[in-house]
Amino acid sequence: xxALFYILIFPGFLFIIFFSLAIxxxxxxxxxxxxxxxxxxxxxxxxxxxKLLAKEDIVPTASNPKMFKLAPILALTSVITAFxxxxxxxxxxxxxxxxxxxxxxxxxxLPTLAFFIGGWYSTSLYARIGSVxxxxxLFAYEVPLFMGILSSALLADTWSLKEMAVFYTQHxxxxxxxxxxxxxxxxxxxxxLEKVPFDIPEAETEVVAGSFTEYxxxxxxxxxxxxxxEMVVGSVLLALVFFPFGLNINPALGFxxxxxxxxFIxxxxxxxRTVVARLRIDQMIxxxxxxxxxxxxxxxxxxxxxxxxxLK
Amino acid sequence: xxxxxxxxxxxxxxxxxxxxxxxxxxxxxGEKILGVDIRLGYNHRGIEKAAxxxxxxxxxxxxxxxxxxxxxxxxxxxxxxxxxxxxxxVPARALxxxxxxxxxxxxxxxxxxxxxxxxxxxxxxxxxxxxxxREVVMDILATITGNRVNYGMNxxxxxxxxxxxxxxxxxxxxxxxxxxxxxxxxxxxxEETTIIKRLSGVGVLSREDVLRLDAVGPTARASxxxxxxxxxxxxxxxxxxxxxxxxxxxxxxxxxxxxxxxxLLESCKIIRQALKNLPQGPIAIRAPRKIPAGEALSRxxxxxxxxxxxxxxxxxxxxxxVKIRAPTLANVQAVKHMLRDRFLADxxxxxxxxxxxxxxxxxxxxxxxxxGGRAKVINWQALHNxxxxxxxxxxxxxxxxxxxxxxRLAR
Numbered sequence: 001x002x003a004l005f006y007i008l009i010f011p012g013f014l015f016i017i018f019f020s021l022a023i024x025x026x027x028x029x030x031x032x033x034x035x036x037x038x039x040x041x042x043x044x045x046x047x048x049x050x051k052l053l054a055k056e057d058i059v060p061t062a063s064n065p066k067m068f069k070l071a072p073i074l075a076l077t078s079v080i081t082a083f084x085x086x087x088x089x090x091x092x093x094x095x096x097x098x099x100x101x102x103x104x105x106x107x108x109x110l111p112t113l114a115f116f117i118g119g120w121y122s123t124s125l126y127a128r129i130g131s132v133x134x135x136x137x138l139f140a141y142e143v144p145l146f147m148g149i150l151s152s153a154l155l156a157d158t159w160s161l162k163e164m165a166v167f168y169t170q171h172x173x174x175x176x177x178x179x180x181x182x183x184x185x186x187x188x189x190x191x192x193l194e195k196v197p198f199d200i201p202e203a204e205t206e207v208v209a210g211s212f213t214e215y216x217x218x219x220x221x222x223x224x225x226x227x228x229x230e231m232v233v234g235s236v237l238l239a240l241v242f243f244p245f246g247l248n249i250n251p252a253l254g255f256x257x258x259x260x261x262x263x264f265i266x267x268x269x270x271x272x273r274t275v276v277a278r279l280r281i282d283q284m285i286x287x288x289x290x291x292x293x294x295x296x297x298x299x300x301x302x303x304x305x306x307x308x309x310x311l312k
Numbered sequence: 313x314x315x316x317x318x319x320x321x322x323x324x325x326x327x328x329x330x331x332x333x334x335x336x337x338x339x340x341x342g343e344k345i346l347g348v349d350i351r352l353g354y355n356h357r358g359i360e361k362a363a364x365x366x367x368x369x370x371x372x373x374x375x376x377x378x379x380x381x382x383x384x385x386x387x388x389x390x391x392x393x394x395x396x397x398x399x400x401x402v403p404a405r406a407l408x409x410x411x412x413x414x415x416x417x418x419x420x421x422x423x424x425x426x427x428x429x430x431x432x433x434x435x436x437x438x439x440x441x442x443x444x445x446r447e448v449v450m451d452i453l454a455t456i457t458g459n460r461v462n463y464g465m466n467x468x469x470x471x472x473x474x475x476x477x478x479x480x481x482x483x484x485x486x487x488x489x490x491x492x493x494x495x496x497x498x499x500x501x502x503e504e505t506t507i508i509k510r511l512s513g514v515g516v517l518s519r520e521d522v523l524r525l526d527a528v529g530p531t532a533r534a535s536x537x538x539x540x541x542x543x544x545x546x547x548x549x550x551x552x553x554x555x556x557x558x559x560x561x562x563x564x565x566x567x568x569x570x571x572x573x574x575x576l577l578e579s580c581k582i583i584r585q586a587l588k589n590l591p592q593g594p595i596a597i598r599a600p601r602k603i604p605a606g607e608a609l610s611r612x613x614x615x616x617x618x619x620x621x622x623x624x625x626x627x628x629x630x631x632x633x634v635k636i637r638a639p640t641l642a643n644v645q646a647v648k649h650m651l652r653d654r655f656l657a658d659x660x661x662x663x664x665x666x667x668x669x670x671x672x673x674x675x676x677x678x679x680x681x682x683x684g685g686r687a688k689v690i691n692w693q694a695l696h697n698x699x700x701x702x703x704x705x706x707x708x709x710x711x712x713x714x715x716x717x718x719x720r721l722a723r
Binding site for chain 2: 034035036037125126129133196197199200203204205206207208274275276277278279280281282283
């Protein structure tokens with residue numbers, strides 16, 4: 001019973017859906033205020049979601065209907081599942097085993113693949129270009145993102161998020177060594193979330209809405225929810241990996257601290273996407289491989305040295 | 313499919329990158345552009361023909377609506393041509409007021425362009441900021457003329473409204489704000505890394521190509537060609553004012569951005585001078601209703617480049633022929649050249665960099681059958697009948713509805 005409550009209601013599916021809609025509102029509001037606009041009211045993401053659910057689903061006749069309908073569901077389920085493996089404000093998560101970092105990575109990569117499949121099988125020209133860009137981009141940001149997160153795991157000497165939380169609770173100030181990794185992962189996360197400057201797959205002035213061009217109604221609602229939840233899961237993961245403090249305090253305080261950490265990361269994302277222009281796909285790839293990957297290697301080197309000296 | 317040479321994607325006539333309908337058919341190989349086919353003709357309004365059926369005074373208001381952004385440019389250009397035919401000596405004060413409105417319009421047009429350019433490269437913050445500041449100049453235009461666009465300032469023989477002392481002061485105050493903001497935009501455009509990355513080296517048009525393809529306005533000036541009607545063939549009060557023609561040698565989209573933001577400062581300078589030296593006297597002289605027979609060609613440096621109007625009068629109160637060449641028509645040929653070997657991602661900003669105004673530039677296109685080369689022109693009634701038949705064949709028939717409507721109206 002307890003586990004079911006945990007999975008379905010709190011902090012499982014129901015919580016994450018409402019939490020991600022709230023986060024979308026906060027992101028949009030900060031973005032708007034930084035741009036000197038008023039921004040949406042607090043219920044806007046929820047209203048959009050309900051409106052889209054009520055709209056007609058249109059499946060293009062030229063598309064492959066099975067793949068076209070499957071993609072949003074695949075994307076949504078995989079990001080929600082990823083959420084269950086991450087410790088939130090305690091050192092323990094619902095599911096945990098040695099190697100769950102890899103599972104979370106895998107589950108976070110699936111939506112990108114689903115976007116590709118959905119866009120490709122919708123057969124729209126814009127969607128096809130968007131899908132190809134989606135995959136091209138995957139090869140650029142995935143490596144620095146994983147290296148950034150794994151460097152932190154390397155210091156903790158574990159493949160499990162739960163044990164990582166335990167390690168950093170035992171060694172309180174060690175997270176300070178990973179701040180470079182945090183910067184790298186945050187920038188790579190922008191690529192995963194398809195936000196400016198890496199919103200190349202859905203650059204509206206070039207390819208309309210990229211992979212999502214042909215989607216409408218319920219399926220578009222799911223896809224948008226997927227992006228919101230991906231943003232939450234991504235920032236929760238970064239919050240755990242790079243700010244793993246206050247995990248064994250009073251649950252109420254811990255929850256507040258957890259919210260603060262997520263809000264901090266979300267506001268950084270909003271700020272970053274306010275101050276830059278969209279890059280071209282070739283510039284994005286060379287940026288990721290020329291700057292982010294070497295920096296991530298440096299972070300790993302630092303952590304290896306620390307492991308050999310401090311933790312001896 | 314994605315890599316085959318005939319992978320063509322349509323940018324337009326309906327596309328989020330375009331603010332007006334226009335068709336760009338882009339042949340792609342991966343992300344690379346192999347070729348672009350441009351087709352005009354989606355927004356033709358028949359203004360030249362309509363002008364022949366209206367009186368000269370009515371035509372001013374019609375021609376002002378050629379373009380929503382450079383409305384004053386077109387109206388002034390037309391009025392200048394008519395004044396030349398009629399041999400009217402326009403009072404100096406009117407010429408100065410025309411200059412002031414023209415430069416305010418340039419400021420509003422360039423700020424608008426800056427925002428659009430920001431949007432095309434995914435930098436929406438720039439769009440929001442520059443359009444916010446554009447409100448300052450729009451408000452000033454509204455206080456002077458009563459309208460935010462389509463000012464209705466010109467009349468044959470002068471202008472319709474005077475600028476009084478409080479208005480002059482309001483303009484000066486607004487200019488102070490605008491100059492400060494413009495300096496900030498110059499800083500952004502020349503220092504922000506992602507902007508430079510997206511703009512420099514994109515859409516290169518060499519000096520030779522400018523001369524060969526006859527580009528005008530900021531597009532030409534960004535390639536180091538000092539081409540500006542305000543200096544080459546001064547009209548209004550420009551001969552008495554001192555200002556620099558901004559040129560740049562980058563020859564790419566970055567250069568065009570720099571030229572435009574720097575021109576904002578020059579415009580402020582011109583307005584300050586014009587307000588300081590504003591001569592006293594009447595603002596208009598009475599023009600005859602019938603313009604004597606003759607013809608004239610008038611040139612005007614619109615924000616987008618050289619605007620040319622040709623008017624032929626035949627001694628009646630209506631012109632015999634009006635011909636408009638908007639600056640975009642001169643620049644649009646260059647776009648095809650600029651896009652050669654670029655990426656799809658550069659397409660929106662390269663098109664936007666000429667600051668296109670498609671509805672101003674639209675021509676009537678006679679469709680030719682490819683095989684026979686036979687052009688077919690049909691009149692309005694035939695087109696109407698054709699559309700009724702076309703819909704009937706597809707099961708849509710409005711005849712009963714029309715009958716019902718007629719009966720109801722008759723009752």
